Amino acid sequence: MIAIYPGSFDPITNGHLDLIERGAKLCDRLIVAVLRNQHKQPFFTAAERMEMLREVVGENPRIEVDSFDGLLVDYARRKQASIIIRGIRAISDYEYELQMALMNRRLCPSIETVFLMASEAYSFVSSKLVKEVFRLGGDVANMVPPSVEARLRERVPRGV
Ligand code: PNS
Numbered sequence: 228m229i230a231i232y233p234g235s236f237d238p239i240t241n242g243h244l245d246l247i248e249r250g251a252k253l254c255d256r257l258i259v260a261v262l263r264n265q266h267k268q269p270f271f272t273a274a275e276r277m278e279m280l281r282e283v284v285g286e287n288p289r290i291e292v293d294s295f296d297g298l299l300v301d302y303a304r305r306k307q308a309s310i311i312i313r314g315i316r317a318i319s320d321y322e323y324e325l326q327m328a329l330m331n332r333r334l335c336p337s338i339e340t341v342f343l344m345a346s347e348a349y350s351f352v353s354s355k356l357v358k359e360v361f362r363l364g365g366d367v368a369n370m371v372p373p374s375v376e377a378r379l380r381e382r383v384p385r386g387v
Pocket residue numbers: 233234235236262297298299300326327328330331
């Protein structure tokens with residue numbers, strides 16, 4: 228069974244990492260798929276986001292890092308994936324996730340969306356807030372992997 232865990236990952240957080248590790252146990256192969264072309268301009272390029280993912284996912288042969296654009300269900304079909312994995316942190320995530328899952332089901336009924344509850348330790352962590360907190364000088368050490376923190380240090384001007 229092939230599953231896809233899609234997202235912006237701008238950048239990957241410990242919350243994402245937790246879901247990748249748990250999601251990988253549910254399938255034979257997990258493809259972590261970075262959305263390339265977005266209306267909202269990402270801070271890190273797709274190549275950088277993939278690099279950061281590869282750094283933290285390591286050598287697990289069952290986890291692949293890839294990128295996609297266009298419709299997620301078309302990508303999933305090309306990859307012969309039958310599952311889309313998404314995380315839910317709080318009830319506020321639910322509405323958007325439900326809408327996407329139902330749209331994806333309408334577009335491709337054979338692909339099932341599976342929701343994993345984010346770990347309570349990271350239920351408040353988002354890529355957007357991590358970037359904001361880091362930019363304003365806050366400590367994000369327990370929210371992102373060390374290699375991502377190092378990358379933020381290189382790329383994000385602080386105190387702006
Ligand atoms: O991490 P994000 O930004 O919440 O991930 C959103 C993502 C990448 C899963 C979603 O935007 C997506 O699937 N985009 C691809 C385009 C698409 O298929 N749109 C219709 C989905 S209902």
